[in-house]
Each structure stands twice: as C-alpha cells, then as structure tokens.
Amino acid sequence: MSFGLSLSDVRLAYELGIFIYEKAFSTAQGAHIQYFDFGRDIKALAETLQRLEQIIINADSQKAQRPWQKPDDEYRAALQPVGEAAGDFKRTLDDCQNLLANNIRFQRNSASFVHNVQWSLGAERDVNILRDRVRFHLIKLGILLKPFEILLLLEIRGELRNIRWDLAEIKELLAAQISNPSCQSAPYNFRPYPRNTVLPQVPLAIAARFVEALSICPPTSLEDVSNLPLQATVDALVYHFSRSTIEYNPGLDFRQRVPKVPQYLNLLKSRWLLGKLEQSSGLSSQGPQAFWAGYLAEIRNEIIGEYRRFEAPPTLEAPAEDVALLLSDDCFSIWVSEPLSLEPASLAEQGPTEEKILEVDLPDPSPSRQCSLTVLKRSSIEFRLVTTMVDKHNKDFRHEKEIVVNTDASAIVPTYAVLSDMASPNSLLISNRHVHDLNWQLLKTSNDVNLLQQALLGYRVFHNMSDICWSINGSSKPGQTGRAQMQLWELKALKDPAIANTSIPPQHVPTSNMNPHIPVPSQESRIPLGNKRRSTLSGTTMLSGQSMTSRVTGSRGQGTVLLPPNPPVFVLFTMYESKHAFLHLELSCDVVVNKNQCDCRNNKKPCSSTVLASEKKELKIRRYCNLEASDQGLASWDLALFRYPQHPKYKDIEILPKVKYLRLDFPSPALNREFQNEVEAIHKVRNLNIRSYKTALDSRRGQEGQNG
Numbered sequence: 001m002s003f004g005l006s007l008s009d010v011r012l013a014y015e016l017g018i019f020i021y022e023k024a025f026s027t028a029q030g031a032h033i034q035y036f037d038f039g040r041d042i043k044a045l046a047e048t049l050q051r052l053e054q055i056i057i058n059a060d061s062q063k064a065q066r067p068w069q070k071p072d073d074e075y076r077a078a079l080q081p082v083g084e085a086a087g088d089f090k091r092t093l094d095d096c097q098n099l100l101a102n103n104i105r106f107q108r109n110s111a112s113f114v115h116n117v118q119w120s121l122g123a124e125r126d127v128n129i130l131r132d133r134v135r136f137h138l139i140k141l142g143i144l145l146k147p148f149e150i151l152l153l154l155e156i157r158g159e160l161r162n163i164r165w166d167l168a169e170i171k172e173l174l175a176a177q178i179s180n181p182s183c184q185s186a187p188y189n190f191r192p193y194p195r196n197t198v199l200p201q202v203p204l205a206i207a208a209r210f211v212e213a214l215s216i217c218p219p220t221s222l223e224d225v226s227n228l229p230l231q232a233t234v235d236a237l238v239y240h241f242s243r244s245t246i247e248y249n250p251g252l253d254f255r256q257r258v259p260k261v262p263q264y265l266n267l268l269k270s271r272w273l274l275g276k277l278e279q280s281s282g283l284s285s286q287g288p289q290a291f292w293a294g295y296l297a298e299i300r301n302e303i304i305g306e307y308r309r310f311e312a313p314p315t316l317e318a319p320a321e322d323v324a325l326l327l328s329d330d331c332f333s334i335w336v337s338e339p340l341s342l343e344p345a346s347l348a349e350q351g352p353t354e355e356k357i358l359e360v361d362l363p364d365p366s367p368s369r370q371c372s373l374t375v376l377k378r379s380s381i382e383f384r385l386v387t388t389m390v391d392k393h394n395k396d397f398r399h400e401k402e403i404v405v406n407t408d409a410s411a412i413v414p415t416y417a418v419l420s421d422m423a424s425p426n427s428l429l430i431s432n433r434h435v436h437d438l439n440w441q442l443l444k445t446s447n448d449v450n451l452l453q454q455a456l457l458g459y460r461v462f463h464n465m466s467d468i469c470w471s472i473n474g475s476s477k478p479g480q481t482g483r484a485q486m487q488l489w490e491l492k493a494l495k496d497p498a499i500a501n502t503s504i505p506p507q508h509v510p511t512s513n514m515n516p517h518i519p520v521p522s523q524e525s526r527i528p529l530g531n532k533r534r535s536t537l538s539g540t541t542m543l544s545g546q547s548m549t550s551r552v553t554g555s556r557g558q559g560t561v562l563l564p565p566n567p568p569v570f571v572l573f574t575m576y577e578s579k580h581a582f583l584h585l586e587l588s589c590d591v592v593v594n595k596n597q598c599d600c601r602n603n604k605k606p607c608s609s610t611v612l613a614s615e616k617k618e619l620k621i622r623r624y625c626n627l628e629a630s631d632q633g634l635a636s637w638d639l640a641l642f643r644y645p646q647h648p649k650y651k652d653i654e655i656l657p658k659v660k661y662l663r664l665d666f667p668s669p670a671l672n673r674e675f676q677n678e679v680e681a682i683h684k685v686r687n688l689n690i691r692s693y694k695t696a697l698d699s700r701r702g703q704e705g706q707n708g
Contacts, residue, residue: 009090010053016093017046020100038127041134042096045089048141055145084231085144085295089137092130099126102345123345139242140235143298197304202272203321206265209332210272217335230282230292232335233273237299239336241270245306250316261319262331268324269334270303347400348374348386357494358455360448368392373441375455375494380645382406383456385430385441403439405430405456408648411638412456415440416449417485417573418580418634428452431635438635451494458644459489459569463678469665470572470583472621472656484574484583486664486675488682491566491644562697565689566644568682570612578629580637584622584653585662587686590615593676597661606669610676613661621662622653 025039103123202210214225221229244266248259274296277283283292310316350356354376362371368391376384383405391397405412413429426449430439443449450461464487471481572583585591594613613619626637641647666672 010049010056013090013093014046014049014053016090016097017042017049020093020096021046023100038131038134041131041138042093045093045134045138045141048138048145049089051145052141085234085292086141087133087137087235089141092133092137096130096134099123099130135242136239140238143238143302144295199271199274199300199304199307202268202275205325206268206321207272209325209329210269210334213329213332213334216329216333217337219335227281228273228276230277230280233277233280234292234295234299235336236334237270237273237277240266240273240334241299241303244270245309245316246302248316257315258317258319261324261327264319265324265327265331267303267306269332270299271307273334274300274303346388346398347402348372348376348388350376354378354384355495358451360451361444362387363442363444365389373443373452375452377455377494380458381408381643403430407456407640407643410640411635412453412640412643413634413637414453414573414639415634416446429635431638453639454492455494457489457640457642458491458493459642460492462488462490462568462682463675464488465666465671465675467667468572470574471663471665473658473660474663479576482574482576484572487571487573488587488678489569489571490682490685491568493644562693562700565686565693568686569642571642576623576625579625579627580634581623581625582637582639582642583662584624584642585612585619587679587682589686589690591619593679594661606672608666608669608672610664610666610672610679611661612664619659619662621656621659623656624653 021039021043025036025042103126211225214222214228219229219232221232223229243263245259245263248263250257250259277296283296310318356374357377358373358375360373362373364370369389370392371387371389374386374388376386378384384402385405386400386402389399409432411429411431413431415427415429416425424440424442426443426446428441428443428449430441431437441452443452446464450464454460464485466485468484468486469481470484473480475481567586567588570585570587574581574583591612591614594611597611597613598607598609624638624641626635627633628636641649641653664675666675
C-alpha cells in the first residue's frame with residue numbers, strides 16, 4: 001500500500017484523523033457520551049500517525065549526513081513492511097469520515113453556532129465496527145514505531161537491543177538486592193526483559209483447541225498449518241493480544257484480581273501464536289535483523305509483561321483451566337475475519353427531529369422484490385416519504401427514494417376517487433405546486449390509502465361510501481346535483497405505526513351497487529365506537545386523539561391554552577362543470593339529519609334518502625374544483641386544503657350561498673341506514689369531545705380561582 005512509502009500519505013492521514021475528532025468528538029462540540037470512546041481512539045490514532053511522521057522527517061533530515069545511509073530506493077523499500085504491518089489506516093479513516101457525513105446532524109443555538117452533535121439511531125453498528133478497526137491500527141502502530149525508528153535511523157538494531165537487554169538484567173539484579181521491584185511503564189513503551197526470559201507453555205488441552213481452530217475460516221495465504229503465514233498470523237496475534245488481560249484493571253479487593261476468562265484465554269492464544277511464529281520458516285528466512293523479527297521482539301516483550309502481572313505484586317490470579325475449556329468455539333478462534341462493510345444510513349431511519357408515524361407494504365414490482373413506504377413527520381405540515389425496495393435473494397440490494405411533502409406547497413390528490421385509466425383505485429398523487437413534479441404513490445389496499453391520507457391531513461377516514469347522488473336544496477340544475485363518493489372524517493393524527501396497523505374487529509361494509517373504481521373501507525379501516533373511543537379524560541388528551549392544549553408565549557412567559565375540539569367533517573368527491581370537485585361540510589353541533597324534510601317521511605316504505613340541514617339558517621358548504629376540465633388539471637385537485645392545522649388558503653375557498661339543506665340519495669335503504677348510523681356515531685364522538693373540553697375548561701377556571 002502507498003502510505004508506507006510516502007510521507008505525504010502519513011501526514012494526510014494524521015490531518016484527517018484530527019479533523020474527524022474536532023468536527024464531531026471534541027468537548028466543545030458536545031459529542032454524545034456513547035461515542036466518546038470512539039472519538040478518543042480516533043484522536044489517539046491521529047497522534048500516533050503524527051509520531052510516525054516525525055520519525056520519517058527525522059530520518060529524512062539525517063539521510064545526507066549519514067555515510068551508511070541506504071540509497072533512496074532501499075530506504076523506501078524499508079518502509080514497505082510498516083504499511084503491511086499497520087494495515088490500511090487511511091481507508092479506515094476515510095470510512096470514519098463517511099460515517100460522520102452520513103450519520104450525524106448538527107444542532108445550532110440561537111447564534112447559529114454548533115453546540116451539539118446528534119447521531120443517527122442506526123449508526124451504533126458501524127461505530128462499533130470502525131472502533132475495532134481503529135484500535136487494531138492503534139495497537140499495531142504503537143508496537144512497530146520503536147523497531148521501525150531503530151531500523152530506519154541506525155542499522156544497528158541488534159546491537160542496541162542487546163545493550164538494552166543487558167541494562168534490563170542489571171536493573172533486575174539491583175532491584176533484587178534492594179527489594180524494590182520496578183514500576184510498570186505506560187502501555188506500548190519499550191520495557192525490555194532479559195533475553196533468557198522463558199514464557200510458560202500453553203496447557204495442552206487449550207493448545208489442542210487452538211490447533212483445531214486453525215482450520216476454521218483460514219486466510220487464503222494459509223497452505224500448511226505447520227507453517228503459518230507471517231502477516232496474517234501477526235495480525236491475529238495483535239488482534240487477540242489487544243483483547244487480552246491488558247484491558248483488565250484489578251481492584252483493591254483480592255476477589256477483583258481474577259481477569260475475565262476470555263481475556264486470559266486471549267493472552268494464552270497470543271503466547272501460542274508467538275511460539276508458532278518464532279518457529280515459522282517465513283520469519284527465519286528473513287534473518288534476525290529483519291523488520292518482522294524486531295516487530296515480534298517488541299510483541300514478545302509485551303506478552304512477557306502481561307505474564308509478569310501474574311507473578312509480581314499486586315498479583316493477578318489466572319482463571320482455572322477447566323473453566324477456560326468451557327468457553328465456546330468462537331472464543332478459541334484464531335484468524336481475523338475481513339472487516340464488515342459499512343452500511344449507509346437508511347433514508348427510512350428516523351432523524352433527531354422526526355417522528356415515524358406510518359410504515360406500510362407497497363405492491364411488489366416482482367416476485368423477488370419487496371417494497372415498503374415509511375412516513376416520517378417533521379412538523380404538522382411537513383413530512384418525508386421514503387420508498388424502500390429490497391431483494392429477497394440478494395441482501396446487498398437496496399434501493400431507496402425519498403420525497404419531502406410540505407402541505408403548504410404540495411397538493412394531495414385523491415386519485416383513488418377518479419374514474420380514469422390514469423388513476424389506480426389505491427393511489428394518491430402528490431404534486432408540487434411550484435414545479436411540475438408528480439409523484440404517484442401506489443398502495444396495496446384502500447386501508448393503506450386511508451392511513452397515508454390520515455398521516456398527511458391529520459384526519460382519520462371514519463367512514464367511506466360511494467355511488468351517492470346529491471343535490472343542494474333539492475335542485476336538479478347543473479352544478480346543484482351530481483354523483484359522488486363520500487367520506488366522514490374524524491380529527492386524529494397518526495402517532496405510531498404499530499398502533500395504526502393494529503388488527504381491529506370488522507365492520508359492516510356496503511356491497512350493493514358499488515363502483516368498482518372507488519375503494520370501500522376494509523375491515524381494518526374502522527374501529528367500533530365502544531372498543532376505541534372510551535369516555536375518559538386523561539391529562540390534556542381527549543378520547544378521539546385531539547389535543548386540547550397548545551403551548552403559547554405571552555407577556556408573562558410561556559403557558560398552555562385550552563382549545564375547543566374540531567368538529568368532524570363530511571366530504572363529497574364529485575364533479576362540477578366537468579371539473580373534479582370537493583364539497584366540504586363541518587359537522588358542527590347545528591348540523592343534523594332532518595328526517596322531517598325527507599320526501600318519504602309520510603311513506604311507510606323504507607327510505608333511501610337522507611337530508612342534512614342546519615338548525616341555523618344555512619349550511620356552510622365549501623366547494624373547491626381543480627383548475628382545468630377533466631383530468632388535465634388533476635394535479636390541482638388538492639385535498640390538503642382541508643387539512644389540520646388549517647391551510648392558509650382554506651378561508652379563500654368558495655362557500656356556496658343559500659344552502660338550506662343537502663339531500664343524499666343512496667342505492668338502497670340499507671345503505672341509507674348505514675350512513676345515518678355512522679353520522680350518529682361520529683356525532684357522539686363530537687359531543688363527548690365537547691363535554692370533555694367543557695369539563696377541562698371548568699377545572700382550569702377553578703384552579704385559577706383558587707390561585708387568586
């Protein structure tokens with residue numbers, strides 16, 4: 001790899017590591033405690049790379065003055081083993097930077113300064129993978145820096161090592177005479193032990209398990225288990241040693257001096273691998289002055305230091321051998337697997353300021369492909385819709401697409417109510433008013449359509465019927481009569497996909513004279529009144545799901561204000577002058593079913609008509625049409641104008657004049673009775689909401705009176 005041969009590569013890697021740490025992990029940025037250790041390891045790796053850079057700079061500065069300096073090509077060749085031993089740390093840091101770019105968002109204060117970092121919820125897996133890789137590079141670089149520096153500058157590594165070993169032996173003799181054992185140094189600093197130090201043998205039963213593990217997921221470079229490949233085995237040695245007892249800090253209590261069994265087993269594994277390497281032909285063929293020989297000498301010195309912790313006070317106690325043998329085969333594994341590939345953050349993942357309110361399956365484009373839709377709520381008027389496609393047979397295939405829907409700027413077109421070949425009975429059209437951008441959202445069932453509509457508008461489809469004839473004041477004039485699909489709406493925002501998709505009891509669904517192009521409510525589209533709308537008032541939430549309070553800021557600070565409940569809504573999807581139109585009526589307390597105004601009131605035969613009238617003077621029916629005739633202006637047939645909270649253009653919608661009553665004719669008396677029952681049910685919900693509001697208002701006034 002190139003960075004072992006180039007000073008600029010090392011410098012760039014160091015600068016990248018510092019940049020990553022300062023951007024997302026420094027104290028000033030308020031990094032989350034969960035990722036603090038990850039950031040600390042990245043910073044430590046960057047500082048180690050800086051040390052490596054200084055070693056190379058020092059060597060370069062002395063090249064011209066040293067008569068025994070190797071030629072430039074030999075000097076660069078001497079650097080090659082460093083890259084092989086340390087691993088591709090540049091790639092790891094690049095992956096860290098990509099993870100940072102894809103998975104965190106910055107929070108800013110009122111002055112627009114970044115004061116905190118929010119990580120995506122799904123980043124934990126990739127953080128753990130990258131942290132292992134960073135620590136792996138950190139440990140290997142920490143071990144190889146000293147032998148690399150000696151090899152690079154002096155060419156007398158062997159003589160210096162002998163001198164240091166002699167000094168260590170003298171130091172031990174002096175320590176023994178004055179009974180003052182030497183203190184341990186910081187991790188990865190050179191601590192020479194006598195050359196004749198003999199490491200204990202690994203117990204035979206445990207060594208046999210190690211031999212068995214050699215054949216499990218071996219590297220491609222392994223040809224014979226009696227002669228292990230040099231680089232892969234060194235990687236395994238460093239990997240397991242980094243997870244050995246060096247991570248164990250004993251407590252003051254004697255019962256806290258036994259390291260964890262897997263840690264102790266990794267120390268035995270490191271000792272066993274070191275012995276295999278010292279006997280390998282790959283190491284002996286390079287000679288005692290080679291880089292790898294010095295590298296292993298450093299590792300051997302570290303392993304000796306760990307074994308000494310079980311001999312010198314405060315003495316660690318080794319776990320029993322039979323306990324170690326009870327560990328699973330995974331604990332005895334030898335080879336280091338290839339690092340897992342990082343998964344980019346899913347678009348369907350909930351962001352820090354988002355709420356996941358809907359998740360439904362979409363029609364599958366092919367037998368092997370599965371699609372789903374996720375709706376994430378950013379505010380009461382802005383949503384993010386993510387379509388995800390996966391392959392049943394290829395786990396690596398994943399295609400995602402997102403659109404941002406702001407109901408102030410995007411039209412929600414109920415194409416399921418359109419008699420046209422261009423519209424599907426289970427679809428909605430989302431159109432941007434400012435640019436020509438049409439997004440057809442095809443769903444599996446009419447219930448899924450109702451849920452998506454509820455997510456975007458804030459109203460639940462309480463009941464849905466079709467093939468209804470309507471007329472205003474009984475008139476037969478054009479524009480005063482027509483055929484339509486009808487929906488009753490209840491104000492109820494979606495909160496949780498699990499709740500929204502809960503299986504619920506069936507309801508009676510009209511089947512006679514149904515238009516095949518207009519969906520009817522599925523068995524999941526309606527929850528009976530007695531099962532869901534309980535007559536309770538808990539805190540500030542009414543039974544129908546409306547919030548009775550709103551946060552306000554006044555001259556005396558912040559507080560809450562009680563809001564009257566919104567009435568249910570009656571909507572007709574119809575035509576007016578060859579244009580698609582809505583007739584919208586709020587079912588306020590004065591709107592009633594007037595049975596005395598029906599033509600068959602004196603007829604004993606079953607009636608198929610219903611008359612909606614106001615106990616006041618007139619009905620307040622709003623009419624909105626798309627801009628062009630037929631399907632040409634379909635993109636402007638915007639149901640979002642009747643959303644909650646109130647749309648800015650709602651007050652501009654035409655109110656029909658002098659409407660005394662609205663007559664509805666159903667295909668059969670049974671469907672007429674069904675409609676009247678549904679109106680009665682939704683009126684009960686409305687009245688109960690009003691009583692709950694008045695009770696809460698009286699309670700609030702009583703509290704204010706007591707407080708003076």
